[in-house]
Amino acid sequence: MRFRESFRQKSRKAAVWLSGHPLSIAVAYAMFYFPMFFYLEHRTVAEYHVIHCALDDVLPYCPAFVVPYLCWFLLIPGALLYFLKREPERYYELCWLLFGGMTASLLFYLVFPNCIYLRQPVSGDGICNQLVLFIRMVDTPTNVCPSIHVASTVAVMAEVRRSERLRPRRWAKYVLWLLGVSICLATVLLDQHSAVDVVCGVALTMILNNVMELWLRRRSLRKASVHKPMQRAK
Numbered sequence: 001m002r003f004r005e006s007f008r009q010k011s012r013k014a015a016v017w018l019s020g021h022p023l024s025i026a027v028a029y030a031m032f033y034f035p036m037f038f039y040l041e042h043r044t045v046a047e048y049h050v051i052h053c054a055l056d057d058v059l060p061y062c063p064a065f066v067v068p069y070l071c072w073f074l075l076i077p078g079a080l081l082y083f084l085k086r087e088p089e090r091y092y093e094l095c096w097l098l099f100g101g102m103t104a105s106l107l108f109y110l111v112f113p114n115c116i117y118l119r120q121p122v123s124g125d126g127i128c129n130q131l132v133l134f135i136r137m138v139d140t141p142t143n144v145c146p147s148i149h150v151a152s153t154v155a156v157m158a159e160v161r162r163s164e165r166l167r168p169r170r171w172a173k174y175v176l177w178l179l180g181v182s183i184c185l186a187t188v189l190l191d192q193h194s195a196v197d198v199v200c201g202v203a204l205t206m207i208l209n210n211v212m213e214l215w216l217r218r219r220s221l222r223k224a225s226v227h228k229p230m231q232r233a234k
Contacts, residue, residue, distance in 0.1 A: 029099045048115040051145045055195040062189040063128035068182035079156045097155035100208045109143040116141045118191040147193045150201030153183045
């Protein structure tokens with residue numbers, strides 16, 4: 001009992017501190033995520049499970065999609081900073097979707113190492129092809145399912161849909177959704193992922209989103225039940 005009460009008190013103190021330093025959540029997670037990701041990328045694995053489906057064989061290679069693919073590296077920190085400043089509640093929701101999805105993906109890579117054999121030789125000297133070659137040099141074709149690129153993009157799209165401040169700016173929502181769809185398409189049109197990875201990435205975020213919405217609904221019901229007796233007492 002003492003341990004449980006002590007744990008609750010420390011949890012409350014941590015929650016209070018985090019509420020005053022919300023950016024520390026993202027910073028602390030980055031300190032965990034990047035070392036873990038690079039460890040999984042470069043560890044020695046006896047056997048990888050190959051991810052492939054029939055759709056992968058008919059999808060074309062489109063180097064121009066490297067532009068939205070790289071925009072992902074701006075979209076994620078940009079969305080976190082925007083919601084942190086403009087809609088703090090959405091910021092915490094986005095942290096749950098992003099970091100929950102990334103953690104689940106890392107754990108899946110750990111217990112189910114997977115890879116793709118989709119990357120064809122890149123021909124041509126255009127800037128898009130050169131960017132694709134650079135991406136392939138730093139990003140191995142392992143640990144692909146579910147796609148973190150896709151799961152995190154869908155997380156941002158979900159919070160954009162819920163955003164109250166963006167509701168009057170429908171054009172901004174349409175642009176962000178178009179960018180999100182383009183990023184998801186880019187993962188397969190650059191041979192970075194299988195279509196299976198995309199489906200799993202979308203499904204992962206949808207599951208986390210449903211869990212979060214269920215929790216938010218229950219929390220609002222608890223608040224309502226607390227307010228009703230107080231109103232009757234008055």
